[in-house]
Amino acid sequence: MTSELIPVSQSKPGLGWLKPWAPVIGGLLALVLSSILIILSGANPLEAYQVLVLGAFGGSRQITETILKATPLLLIALGLTIAFRARVWNIGAEGQYHIGALLGSIVALTLPNLPALLLIPLMLLAGIVGGLLWSGLAGLLHLKRGVNLIICTLMLNYIGILMVQYAARVPFRDPDGFLPESAKFVDAAQIPRLFSSRLHLGVLVALALVGVVYVLLWRSPLGFRLRAVGAKISVAHSLGINTSQHILTALLLSGALAGLAGVIEVSYTYTRLKQGISDGYGFTAILVALLGQMNPVGVLVSAVLFSGLVVGAQTLNVSLQIPAAVAGVLQALLVLGVLAGQAISQRDN
Amino acid sequence: MTEPGQFPLAIEMQDITKRFPGVIANQDVNFSVRPGEIHALLGENGAGKTTLMNILCGLYTAEEGEVFLDGVPVRFHTPHEAIAAGIGMVHQHFMLVEPFTVAENIILGQATGVLREPRQTLHQRLMALADQYGLSLKPEAKIWELSVGEQQRVEILKALYRQAKILILDEPTAVLTPQETEGLITILRRLAAQGTTIIFISHKLKEILAVCDRVTVLRDGKTVGTSDVANCDTHSLAEMMVGREVNLQRPDRTPLPTTPQEPRLHLEGISALGNHQVPALRDIALSVYPGEILGVAGVDGNGQRELEEVIMGLRTPTQGTIHRDGAIAHIPSDRYSMGLISDFTVTENLLMRDIDQPPFNVRGLLHPTKMAAHAAHLVQQFTIRTPSVKTRSGKLSGGNAQKVVVARELSQGHAIILAAQPTRGLDIGAMEFVHGQLMAQRDAGAAILLISTELEEVLRLSDRIAVLYEGRVVGVVRAENADVKQLGLWMAGKSAEGDRQRSAASGAVPSEGAVS
Numbered sequence: 001m002t003s004e005l006i007p008v009s010q011s012k013p014g015l016g017w018l019k020p021w022a023p024v025i026g027g028l029l030a031l032v033l034s035s036i037l038i039i040l041s042g043a044n045p046l047e048a049y050q051v052l053v054l055g056a057f058g059g060s061r062q063i064t065e066t067i068l069k070a071t072p073l074l075l076i077a078l079g080l081t082i083a084f085r086a087r088v089w090n091i092g093a094e095g096q097y098h099i100g101a102l103l104g105s106i107v108a109l110t111l112p113n114l115p116a117l118l119l120i121p122l123m124l125l126a127g128i129v130g131g132l133l134w135s136g137l138a139g140l141l142h143l144k145r146g147v148n149l150i151i152c153t154l155m156l157n158y159i160g161i162l163m164v165q166y167a168a169r170v171p172f173r174d175p176d177g178f179l180p181e182s183a184k185f186v187d188a189a190q191i192p193r194l195f196s197s198r199l200h201l202g203v204l205v206a207l208a209l210v211g212v213v214y215v216l217l218w219r220s221p222l223g224f225r226l227r228a229v230g231a232k233i234s235v236a237h238s239l240g241i242n243t244s245q246h247i248l249t250a251l252l253l254s255g256a257l258a259g260l261a262g263v264i265e266v267s268y269t270y271t272r273l274k275q276g277i278s279d280g281y282g283f284t285a286i287l288v289a290l291l292g293q294m295n296p297v298g299v300l301v302s303a304v305l306f307s308g309l310v311v312g313a314q315t316l317n318v319s320l321q322i323p324a325a326v327a328g329v330l331q332a333l334l335v336l337g338v339l340a341g342q343a344i345s346q347r348d349n
Numbered sequence: 350m351t352e353p354g355q356f357p358l359a360i361e362m363q364d365i366t367k368r369f370p371g372v373i374a375n376q377d378v379n380f381s382v383r384p385g386e387i388h389a390l391l392g393e394n395g396a397g398k399t400t401l402m403n404i405l406c407g408l409y410t411a412e413e414g415e416v417f418l419d420g421v422p423v424r425f426h427t428p429h430e431a432i433a434a435g436i437g438m439v440h441q442h443f444m445l446v447e448p449f450t451v452a453e454n455i456i457l458g459q460a461t462g463v464l465r466e467p468r469q470t471l472h473q474r475l476m477a478l479a480d481q482y483g484l485s486l487k488p489e490a491k492i493w494e495l496s497v498g499e500q501q502r503v504e505i506l507k508a509l510y511r512q513a514k515i516l517i518l519d520e521p522t523a524v525l526t527p528q529e530t531e532g533l534i535t536i537l538r539r540l541a542a543q544g545t546t547i548i549f550i551s552h553k554l555k556e557i558l559a560v561c562d563r564v565t566v567l568r569d570g571k572t573v574g575t576s577d578v579a580n581c582d583t584h585s586l587a588e589m590m591v592g593r594e595v596n597l598q599r600p601d602r603t604p605l606p607t608t609p610q611e612p613r614l615h616l617e618g619i620s621a622l623g624n625h626q627v628p629a630l631r632d633i634a635l636s637v638y639p640g641e642i643l644g645v646a647g648v649d650g651n652g653q654r655e656l657e658e659v660i661m662g663l664r665t666p667t668q669g670t671i672h673r674d675g676a677i678a679h680i681p682s683d684r685y686s687m688g689l690i691s692d693f694t695v696t697e698n699l700l701m702r703d704i705d706q707p708p709f710n711v712r713g714l715l716h717p718t719k720m721a722a723h724a725a726h727l728v729q730q731f732t733i734r735t736p737s738v739k740t741r742s743g744k745l746s747g748g749n750a751q752k753v754v755v756a757r758e759l760s761q762g763h764a765i766i767l768a769a770q771p772t773r774g775l776d777i778g779a780m781e782f783v784h785g786q787l788m789a790q791r792d793a794g795a796a797i798l799l800i801s802t803e804l805e806e807v808l809r810l811s812d813r814i815a816v817l818y819e820g821r822v823v824g825v826v827r828a829e830n831a832d833v834k835q836l837g838l839w840m841a842g843k844s845a846e847g848d849r850q851r852s853a854a855s856g857a858v859p860s861e862g863a864v865s
């Protein structure tokens with residue numbers, strides 16, 4: 001019987017070797033899809049992509065701008081990396097960022113006579129405390145009252161944003177100004193620049209934190225336990241790890257970094273308390289963390305890419321009249337494409 | 350590979366090769382099964398049995414080699430294609446949706462019939478099918494209400510409902526009680542008699558001898574050979590499998606100390622509720638002394654899981670006290686929910702309990718090279734088959750995953766060891782080794798509580814044996830005096846006097862302070 005059988009082709013022409021490249025393919029696919037939109041808005045996609053890249057990385061001015069915008073994203077996303085590794089879905093970084101900015105601003109506005117050497121550390125500390133408070137509040141609601149963590153962190157975002165608006169309009173409003181915002185901070189409250197560039201000390205802090213978070217997650221017992229809680233909470237619990245305490249820790253650490261990002265931004269970029277002190281950093285950072293595979297170095301890369309996309313999109317709008325929304329769609333498609341690719345590349349066959 | 354006889358083989362797998370990063374799971378494997386036979390697949394942990402079957406049922410694709418069904422070449426790329434060709438697989442981890450009913454689980458994933466057929470007729474059809482093969486099942490029962498054995502019958506029924514002509518069972522008896530195993534064997538015989546071809550993976554040689562027609566042995570991913578079970582005994586099977594004699598006799602033991610001792614682990618009047626708020630433990634009193642193994646026998650589901658959780662502090666008793674004198678090592682009965690993090694590396698899993706201690710923790714930071722070196726040492730000592738210590742534990746074969754947990758817990762040198770189903774899924778060589786380790790720890794003075802549904806294991810290792818029935822300790826005896834028949838009666842709920850009155854069950858327990 002077996003003798004008359006024709007063997008099926010020996011080496012199958014599988015696509016298996018492509019698998020590790022799935023994220024790249026996903027990204028390219030996103031670019032192709034976006035091209036359609038660009039064509040529909042009357043521009044040449046290749047030209048558009050070129051403008052985009054040059055707008056983000058084409059010169060030292062562009063690169064500086066990209067780095068400045070990447071800094072808050074990186075800080076927040078590093079914190080979220082810790083949280084997400086522990087499977088703590090903190091989507092309240094935007095609120096934690098705002099409360100951090102608020103407390104830092106209060107320090108700057110109420111202690112204007114302190115020397116910079118004291119004022120800046122005090123502001124940074126206040127920002128961190130703000131982030132801790134706001135994330136800790138969510139943590140207590142979750143752990144003590146059983147409220148879903150996604151819901152509490154999400155809701156506290158709106159309260160945090162509105163609290164900043166209120167503070168800028170009522171108690172801290174500059175009585176001499178026309179706009180609903182506080183007076184400009186004293187010069188001593190501005191985070192020092194690096195040499196003569198437009199970059200500031202916060203950039204270095206964020207870069208250093210890439211290493212710190214890496215060591216925390218992969219070289220420290222705390223990080224080990226946080227990852228264990230995230231990877232399989234029932235096993236972590238069985239092995240005697242206090243899971244609630246670690247969930248709270250992950251939340252607090254991510255809140256602290258978001259608060260730090262908030263105070264750095266008001267101190268350097270806005271130099272006053274007002275409405276609109278965030279470009280949605282707290283939300284974008286969620287994508288940055290996921291796209292960076294919750295790995296500090298990956299997060300650094302994805303923060304720079306994201307920021308570049310935003311910065312480059314502005315020139316896209318100016319020089320090719322492509323609506324800014326198209327850049328938003330491009331961002332979203334890229335994230336989807338790359339994340340879908342990552343999922344495929346990690347699947348067993 | 351031509352077979353005698355005119356009929357085409359039900360399955361013929363020729364020169365199958367499948368690689369994973371760092372391992373060749375199957376290398377030029379040849380495997381053929383005649384129609385209507387029960388064919389055993391035997392081999393050490395990590396030999397490649399599950400991989401070979403996953404290829405047959407379309408979960409994996411082989412890199413090389415061919416598969417023939419009834420003499421026709423086939424190549425499956427998805428499980429759906431395999432199901433369509435009449436191949437059903439009951440995986441070791443059931444793939445059932447807990448809140449759904451039996452009937453819903455069976456029709457789940459089938460393109461047709463869900464909405465067309467009224468519930469009533471579907472249930473009737475399922476009942477008829479179940480009766481035909483002697484699978485007693487209630488189609489309207491929810492999965493979470495079922496015992497492990499019943500869930501397994503759901504999986505079998507699911508395969509039969511999809512008209513499987515070939516049924517693959519991967520270590521089906523690892524989680525079954527002896528009674529349930531008996532039931533499964535009857536079902537398999539009936540299925541085979543009605544023409545179903547069955548592939549049966551097991552580490553229990555006696556089962557293979559009892560049920561199977563032929564056996565194929567794999568070692569290190571290669572075929573050792575196929576023989577008629579009629580020509581085999583446990584020795585020859587063990588020899589083919591591990592290449593040496595395996596000794597699973599009751600080991601010699603140093604006698605227990607005669608001077609009175611304080612128990613290391615002491616439970617008094619412990620009662621606790623189970624997951625669905627029904628009483629699971631009732632007034633348990635147990636003491637484990639240094640240098641002894643107290644075996645807890647009983648049919649699974651009589652409070653074993655709850656007893657384990659109460660001792661580990663994972664479940665709060667409603668009554669009673671627990672004294673633990675010293676740190677406790679824990680080999681959990683369910684390695685995937687209590688013991689092993691699949692996404693963590695072998696090193697991380699092996700050293701999970703050591704991260705706060707030198708030399709792995711130097712001034713607050715982990716020392717990766719020292720951790721890896723220690724892990725490599727344990728991997729060698731416990732013969733854990735893994736491409737490297739950096740491999741994610743989820744990639745290990747079932748038995749090797751179990752060895753990771755056992756190695757971690759037994760390397761602690763703790764004063765108390767709670768070993769629940771410690772050898773579940775292990776091959777006989779590994780079982781012999783783990784038994785040896787437990788004996789060594791006993792001789793070194795550890796107090797060991799062994800919870801096992803394998804009566805043989807309890808008999809082999811224990812100094813004293815307690816029997817658990819419906820959450821009560823029905824009896825305790827010294828192992829030398831244990832009578833298998835008596836234990837069987839206790840396990841079936843007959844109290845020491847042999848009557849079933851409740852008062853007898855709690856009052857007539859032989860005295861607990863047997864060590865004095």
Ligand SMILES: Nc1ncnc2c1ncn2[C@@H]1O[C@H](COP(=O)(O)OP(=O)(O)OP(=O)(O)O)[C@@H](O)[C@H]1O
Nearest residue numbers: 369374394395396397398399400744745746747748
């Ligand atoms: N998805 C996978 N990725 C990587 N390696 C794998 C994967 N599945 C199996 N392996 C490797 O292939 C080898 C064979 O594994 P397999 O599960 O087939 O063994 P087994 O004979 O079923 O063993 P056991 O008796 O322990 O269940 C092992 O070394 C295992 O680590």
Ligand SMILES: [Mg+2]
Nearest residue numbers: 398399746747
């Ligand atoms: Mg297996």
